[in-house]
Amino acid sequence: MSDTTQTGPIDMGSSAGNGKGDKPGPMLAADGRPLKRSLNRALRRQKLRALALIAPLLIFVLLTFIAPIADMLFRSVENDIVSNTLPSTTEALEGWDHTTGEAPSEAVFEDFYFDLFLASEAKEHTKLGTRLNYEKTGVSSMFRSTGRGLDDIGDDYLDQLEVIDKRWGDGAFWYALMSGTGTPAPEVVKARRKVLTRMSGDVLTGDVGFAPSNAIATLLPTTVRAYSDFAVYTALVDGKDVAKRDPWESVYVGLILDLNKADVSGYTGPEADALKAVKAALPEIKQVSLQSFFQSEDKDWVDPSVWATIQTYSPKYTSGYFLNAIDMQLTPDGIQMRPENEQIYIMLFKRTLFMSMMIMGSCILLGYPVAWLLANLPSKSANLLMILVLLPFWTSLLVRTSAWKVMLQQQGVINDVLVWLGLVSDGDRLVMINNQFGTIVAMTHILLPFMILPLYSVMQTIPPTYLRAAKSLGATNWTAFWRVYFPQSIPGIGAGSILVFILSIGYYITPEIVGGTTGTFISNRIAYHISSSLNWGLGAALGAILLACVLILYWAYDRIVGIDNVKLG
Amino acid sequence: MTLTVSQPKPVSFAAGVVAAFGAFFGLFIGTSQGSGLIGILGGAILMGALAFAAVTFLRDQEKLAKWGFFVLFIAVGYLLSGIPGGVMGALMGYFFGHITFWLASGRYRMSVPPYATPGQVLWHYAFRTIAGAILVFLITPILVVMPLSFNAENFFTFTPEMLNFDPAGYSLRHYRDFFTNSDWQQALWNSVRIAPVATLLSVSFGTLAAIGLSQPHVPFRQTIMAILISPMIVPLIISAAGMYFFYSRIGLQGTYLGVVLAHAALGIPFVIITVTATLVGFDRSLVRAAANMGANPLTTFFRIQMPLILPGVISGALFAFITSFDEVVVVLFVGSAGQKTLPWQMFIGLREQISPTILAVATILVVVSIALLTTVEMLRRRSERMRGISQS
Numbered sequence: 016m017s018d019t020t021q022t023g024p025i026d027m028g029s030s031a032g033n034g035k036g037d038k039p040g041p042m043l044a045a046d047g048r049p050l051k052r053s054l055n056r057a058l059r060r061q062k063l064r065a066l067a068l069i070a071p072l073l074i075f076v077l078l079t080f081i082a083p084i085a086d087m088l089f090r091s092v093e094n095d096i097v098s099n100t101l102p103s104t105t106e107a108l109e110g111w112d113h114t115t116g117e118a119p120s121e122a123v124f125e126d127f128y129f130d131l132f133l134a135s136e137a138k139e140h141t142k143l144g145t146r147l148n149y150e151k152t153g154v155s156s157m158f159r160s161t162g163r164g165l166d167d168i169g170d171d172y173l174d175q176l177e178v179i180d181k182r183w184g185d186g187a188f189w190y191a192l193m194s195g196t197g198t199p200a201p202e203v204v205k206a207r208r209k210v211l212t213r214m215s216g217d218v219l220t221g222d223v224g225f226a227p228s229n230a231i232a233t234l235l236p237t238t239v240r241a242y243s244d245f246a247v248y249t250a251l252v253d254g255k256d257v258a259k260r261d262p263w264e265s266v267y268v269g270l271i272l273d274l275n276k277a278d279v280s281g282y283t284g285p286e287a288d289a290l291k292a293v294k295a296a297l298p299e300i301k302q303v304s305l306q307s308f309f310q311s312e313d314k315d316w317v318d319p320s321v322w323a324t325i326q327t328y329s330p331k332y333t334s335g336y337f338l339n340a341i342d343m344q345l346t347p348d349g350i351q352m353r354p355e356n357e358q359i360y361i362m363l364f365k366r367t368l369f370m371s372m373m374i375m376g377s378c379i380l381l382g383y384p385v386a387w388l389l390a391n392l393p394s395k396s397a398n399l400l401m402i403l404v405l406l407p408f409w410t411s412l413l414v415r416t417s418a419w420k421v422m423l424q425q426q427g428v429i430n431d432v433l434v435w436l437g438l439v440s441d442g443d444r445l446v447m448i449n450n451q452f453g454t455i456v457a458m459t460h461i462l463l464p465f466m467i468l469p470l471y472s473v474m475q476t477i478p479p480t481y482l483r484a485a486k487s488l489g490a491t492n493w494t495a496f497w498r499v500y501f502p503q504s505i506p507g508i509g510a511g512s513i514l515v516f517i518l519s520i521g522y523y524i525t526p527e528i529v530g531g532t533t534g535t536f537i538s539n540r541i542a543y544h545i546s547s548s549l550n551w552g553l554g555a556a557l558g559a560i561l562l563a564c565v566l567i568l569y570w571a572y573d574r575i576v577g578i579d580n581v582k583l584g
Numbered sequence: 585m586t587l588t589v590s591q592p593k594p595v596s597f598a599a600g601v602v603a604a605f606g607a608f609f610g611l612f613i614g615t616s617q618g619s620g621l622i623g624i625l626g627g628a629i630l631m632g633a634l635a636f637a638a639v640t641f642l643r644d645q646e647k648l649a650k651w652g653f654f655v656l657f658i659a660v661g662y663l664l665s666g667i668p669g670g671v672m673g674a675l676m677g678y679f680f681g682h683i684t685f686w687l688a689s690g691r692y693r694m695s696v697p698p699y700a701t702p703g704q705v706l707w708h709y710a711f712r713t714i715a716g717a718i719l720v721f722l723i724t725p726i727l728v729v730m731p732l733s734f735n736a737e738n739f740f741t742f743t744p745e746m747l748n749f750d751p752a753g754y755s756l757r758h759y760r761d762f763f764t765n766s767d768w769q770q771a772l773w774n775s776v777r778i779a780p781v782a783t784l785l786s787v788s789f790g791t792l793a794a795i796g797l798s799q800p801h802v803p804f805r806q807t808i809m810a811i812l813i814s815p816m817i818v819p820l821i822i823s824a825a826g827m828y829f830f831y832s833r834i835g836l837q838g839t840y841l842g843v844v845l846a847h848a849a850l851g852i853p854f855v856i857i858t859v860t861a862t863l864v865g866f867d868r869s870l871v872r873a874a875a876n877m878g879a880n881p882l883t884t885f886f887r888i889q890m891p892l893i894l895p896g897v898i899s900g901a902l903f904a905f906i907t908s909f910d911e912v913v914v915v916l917f918v919g920s921a922g923q924k925t926l927p928w929q930m931f932i933g934l935r936e937q938i939s940p941t942i943l944a945v946a947t948i949l950v951v952v953s954i955a956l957l958t959t960v961e962m963l964r965r966r967s968e969r970m971r972g973i974s975q976s
Contacts, residue, residue, distance in 0.1 A: 083828075410949070
């Protein structure tokens with residue numbers, strides 16, 4: 016009975032008394048509103064109050080738990096490192112077709128040089144190398160060694176420039192040249208600032224203190240871009256004054272590249288004479304194409320398959336991690352299986368499933384008799400035995416795992432007893448740990464209470480008279496059990512099995528300690544990728560697959576048992 | 585009422601069964617001495633004859649005969665292999681004395697229906713033996729850890745001194761190590777610093793939400809419930825990975841606050857489950873009665889509802905506390921060296937530097953968990969009594 020309905024009969028009485036003979040109006044609540052509306056309002060208020068009580072926790076769980084899970088799922092497809100580190104290169108590569116079997120054009124190498132120069136100054140190029148190395152072995156070392164040699168070509172150019180005019184090696188001279196006069200073009204600096212922010216992932220604050228003039232930005236675009244990179248990095252990351260620092264070597268390379276195309280005869284800005292002098296002396300300057308420069312750093316830079324890999328992984332989102340997680344691989348020619356000797360994840364998933372099934376099976380086998388005994392004993396002795404079941408349930412997981420390590424190892428308690436009994440000779444003690452056997456035994460022990468408790472609660476509801484009735488009707492012991500008792504206990508088996516399976520499929524600690532190399536689960540591999548190999552994307556993809564399996568099982572559990580019926584202790 | 589009969593059984597029956605047991609134990613003693621077959625035969629003949637003599641001559645003086653078995657076995661055991669042999673002998677003497685007269689007097693049929701066939705009786709006891717063995721499997725690891733933690737040596741196994749009950753084989757050095765080693769003390773302190781705060785967070789949010797969830801009209805109840813229970817269902821390694829990624833994005837990775845928040849999230853499902861279960865039996869008219877008498881919602885909550893659901897709240901809190909206190913996967917990822925908790929230290933100990941101090945810590949933790957288990961059980965009984973569900 017809800018309290019709001021209490022007003023109903025009173026209103027009914029009054030309206031019946033007033034409106035004798037009239038058509039009865041809507042029922043009214045005590046305050047004169049229609050009863051229906053009043054009830055609705057009360058219901059709405061009740062709902063709101065309930066939600067207000069739940070809201071803090073819901074927000075808390077969403078922030079501390081659901082958001083991390085969502086973040087992990089996002090990481091498993093996120094792939095913006097390539098396009099963030101090499102923004103111009105990936106853009107330039109779009110038109111390139113890897114099937115021609117030729118390396119990309121000189122223009123791509125030019126963009127690549129300036130992208131890589133900034134990345135190596137910001138120390139981001141090794142991260143990119145590591146990322147691409149997951150897809151193509153050897154790329155990591157190419158990025159690392161080439162990153163060290165990027166200065167050489169610029170230094171060569173600087174030496175030759177200084178022969179023409181000593182001032183080219185001077186920071187203040189460069190600052191004056193690049194700043195120019197007339198309308199400034201700050202958007203170049205702004206764009207480079209954005210590139211650096213994306214690449215490093217840091218928030219850059221402060222003022223760069225440099226803006227090229229419009230005239231110089233149109234005349235020497237590559238130089239201005241390289242100088243802006245230098246200015247942004249020097250001012251915002253190093254915190255130094257741009258005007259007083261010598262520019263990066265990439266700026267000299269940019270200058271030579273620009274002067275090859277630009278016509279400086281009409282330029283009147285500061286230091287225009289120096290520019291013109293270099294332009295005039297250009298034929299005497301020894302120039303190297305960037306393609307041959309990269310080739311000299313590492314001959315694999317002209318290998319089209321390296322560029323094809325960069326091209327394949329340049330989109331912001333990729334299915335590559337998921338494909339890796341199921342032993343496939345995203346190649347420039349489409350999706351392919353990995354080579355036989357690199358396929359481990361399908362095997363690991365299979366092993367995880369197999370061992371979880373074994374653990375579930377042994378839990379059923381061991382749990383059923385105990386649950387039966389508990390359900391059929393008088394409550395006093397059943398309670399006593401229940402303590403034996405609950406004590407391990409309440410004991411720290413690490414305590415139980417360490418106990419199994421003590422019991423199972425070669426100098427452990429079980430082997431000692433077997434040797435003492437003479438069943439095993441001292442020389443060949445059984446190997447029961449660091450393999451699948453150890454994991455299955457230890458985890459069966461750890462998860463057994465999760466099987467016994469639901470089984471017990473179901474068996475308690477089966478009247479023992481049914482068995483007796485079956486027997487008195489002539490059934491043998493076995494028939495009576497198999498045809499009468501067992502079918503009624505199946506819900507308990509189902510609930511316990513799903514619970515044990517869900518718990519075991521994602522177990523980490525116990526396999527890590529007693530599993531060795533053959534008894535580990537997929538979760539150990541996830542942990543390895545997150546803390547040791549640092550291939551977070553692959554770890555996240557493996558986690559996402561595991562999560563999907565668990566959620567399906569959870570859904571099944573909800574349908575069969577209902578999450579509201581989960582009982583503890 | 586079950587009708588039970590117990591009538592004395594012939595000597596041959598008791599002696600035969602006892603001989604079978606004798607053969608069984610003889611097998612082990614035989615193999616440890618070199619020959620299993622002689623052990624089986626010797627055990628069977630010896631025990632059969634002993635049981636035959638005892639039942640024939642001392643059927644009416646049961647107590648005397650049992651003591652006789654007991655003393656005889658202790659003496660034989662002690663002469664054969666000193667104190668451990670004596671202890672083994674005492675156990676076996678008690679077992680054989682008891683079982684001989686239990687069989688001979690027919691008392692073994694007391695717990696089965698009188699119409700049961702011998703086969704059914706045999707199955708009845710075989711089944712109990714199997715179930716007993718499984719219960720032993722459940723409890724042995726814990727029982728083995730406790731005595732080993734008093735080991736005087738740095739071994740993970742029983743030394744000959746321990747088996748001889750030589751006081752020199754036992755010591756408290758691993759406990760001393762635990763209480764003096766700064767690593768362990770720091771870990772204990774971290775655990776004590778993290779678990780209560782996480783518990784407090786999950787209990788205060790969880791209780792409020794459980795009360796909200798148990799109102800009659802809650803929109804999206806199923807979905808909300810699924811979200812709130814999910815930290816218990818999602819494998820810990822996935823929670824840990826997700827939290828590691830996300831918390832490092834927002835700068836919580838490796839901080840005390842990060843670990844506390846993570847543990848609070850993991851403890852919430854337990855609070856929700858226990859408190860909603862308690863609220864199922866809660867009589868809502870009590871709240872209305874209080875409101876009717878002029879109490880505001882806050883007073884009603886603290887004076888009426890809270891005391892009644894307190895047992896559920898406390899057992900939920902204990903679950904949350906244990907979750908945080910026992911948790912190692914998430915703290916491994918979310919925490920840094922500064923948040924090294926007790927389970928983390930144990931995990932390191934098990935993986936890298938094997939030290940029996942772990943066993944001492946394990947024993948302490950078992951004792952603590954027994955204390956908690958008792959508390960929860962008492963609270964559950966109290967709660968049932970208060971709600972009038974209890975049958976007693």
